Amino acid sequence: MGKKSSDRINMAVIGLGVGRWHADSYVQESNTNLVAVCDPDEKRLTQAKEHYKVKGYASYQELCEDDEVDAVSVCVPNYLHAPISIYALEHGKHVLCEKPLANNLENGEAMVASAKSNGLVGVVAMKFRYTKEAAYIHKLLEDGKLGDVYYGWTTYLRQLGGIPGMGGWFTRKPLSGGGPMIDNGVHFLDVLWWLMGCPKPTRVSGATYAKFGPIGKGASGWNRVPTPEEFSVEDLATAIIHFENGASVLMDNGWAGFVPNETIGLRVMGTQGGATMWPFAVCKEADGRIADDTPDLSNFHVDSQFYHFADCILNGKTPISSFDNCLNVLKMLIAVYRSAEAQSEVAI
Ligand SMILES: NC(=O)c1ccc[n+]([C@@H]2O[C@H](COP(=O)([O-])OP(=O)(O)OC[C@H]3O[C@@H](n4cnc5c(N)ncnc54)[C@H](O)[C@@H]3O)[C@@H](O)[C@H]2O)c1
Incomplete structure (x- = not known):
């Protein structure tokens, strides 16, 4: 290095x-x-x-x-x-x-x-891994405080108007790789998978929908039907991902749809505790019941991805979100598209 x-x-x-x-x-x-x-x-x-x-x-x-x-x-x-x-x-x-x-x-x-x-050093800018909330939950995981983490869930759904860069590289599959699943889903799946201890993915079932983009709806300031080249991605994707250790993830990600509010959420569930982001909360067992264990993170420090990247170069630290590690997330996202296309579960 x-x-x-x-x-x-x-x-x-x-x-x-x-x-x-x-x-x-x-x-x-x-x-x-x-x-x-x-x-x-x-x-x-x-x-x-x-x-x-x-x-x-x-x-x-x-x-x-x-x-x-x-x-x-x-x-x-x-x-x-x-x-x-x-x-x-x-x-x-x-x-x-x-x-x-x-x-x-x-x-x-x-x-x-x-x-x-x-x-x-090759690092991917997975900004959520570098938040206080994620770093705290990750520490709980590493310290064994969550027990066996067996389930993860995440959602990020935008209302109509949320399609970015309509007609440009964002909505052209050869240039972007896909729609909301690869654009925003990558952030949510990445941090969720990291908080579950990076288990090895084995099989994926995905579905994709393009209900608004192809008819010229769903992007603010755009009012015509795009050509098939201008919009060749999904505007909603859903997935179930299974891991070698038996854990699974359920997720959805959308750029445009009829949801009463923009919806964002993430949850990890273990045999001894659980946690959510957006909003941040932690729970554990106390006296046989679920008890709130959400800390005040004002004095909890986490390095930014930018500081961490330089620190890895200067001091030989192991990157938190290396190219190598993040390739696994890309494999899962691409498998969602493969599964949607095949209309069946696919192996990774
Ligand atoms: N982490 C986040 O929260 C976040 C937010 C937005 C975008 N992104 C990612 O950042 C990347 C850029 O997205 P954006 O929203 O800034 O897109 P953008 O289209 O607004 O900006 C991309 C810039 O790259 C420039 N560019 C194109 N070809 C180039 C070349 N050959 N050499 C140098 N510059 C070149 C363009 O001129 C443009 O200014 C994407 O991969 C996107 O997924 C991440």
Whole structure:
């Protein structure tokens, strides 16, 4: 694993949509410097370059020639995660890549192989793992306080109007990899699976629906029927995932639908305790009854994904959400699509 002699990692951000959040974070964290930004979109590049007073590159290939840059955040559309991450790794840069790891399994596997063969740190920006609530529940799991965790559930359903980037890369399957299941579902499944101890998935049953996107509904500010190329993903997906240890997950994820409110939830259930996120709550057994055991987390510290990434490079720590580990989540998501297509349960 590459190390640095200084106590800060020099970061560059590639892709300046959500990448602006990465850039802000690298300015703030105590173990990173922001030294460059990159985007072929001239307006976004100029704005960011001027705002952060750093070097700007329109081409990621040129950025990767910059010896001052130790590591990059890859914040580009999903289909570019693999080519850009692999190019950066081959040029000696550690990579923090936005979610999902990649738009398909082949690309994800190539990213894992590249990080390994180049001996560099590859982390996926699975932001929920780095929240206080998730870190606390994960500690309960590690300390055995939840007992045998046998069931997990998560939901995230948006109302009509929630389809992002209608007609652009988000809603084109070859570019995104899929709709809400791979876009947001990746966050929820990822943190849930991590809180269940990363059991080995064995079989998946999934269903996908596209009830609103194809008729031009479900995205705010869009009022025509899209072409099949413009909308080729689902707008709702549901799944049941089974694991080798007997545990299972039930989940759904939607960009658009008739739900009275935007709905968000996650639950893990063990033989000695349970926990939820959104809202955060923990329960255990006391005197033969269920008792609330929700702590006040105001003084509970967790490193941000940005600090943690730099810490892994500087101090050889094991990444919490490595490419390798997150490939398993991508496998489950792709299996949901395979199952939906086959209309039957599929093995992983
Ligand atoms: N973690 C989160 O909460 C979160 C939120 C939003 C998006 N994302 C992820 O971040 C990624 C980007 O999403 P977004 O919403 O910012 O998309 P976006 O389309 O708003 O921005 C992507 C940017 O990448 C740039 N880009 C395209 N090709 C490029 C190239 N060859 N080199 C450099 N830059 C290039 C585009 O010009 C654009 O500015 C996606 O993978 C998405 O899934 C994560």
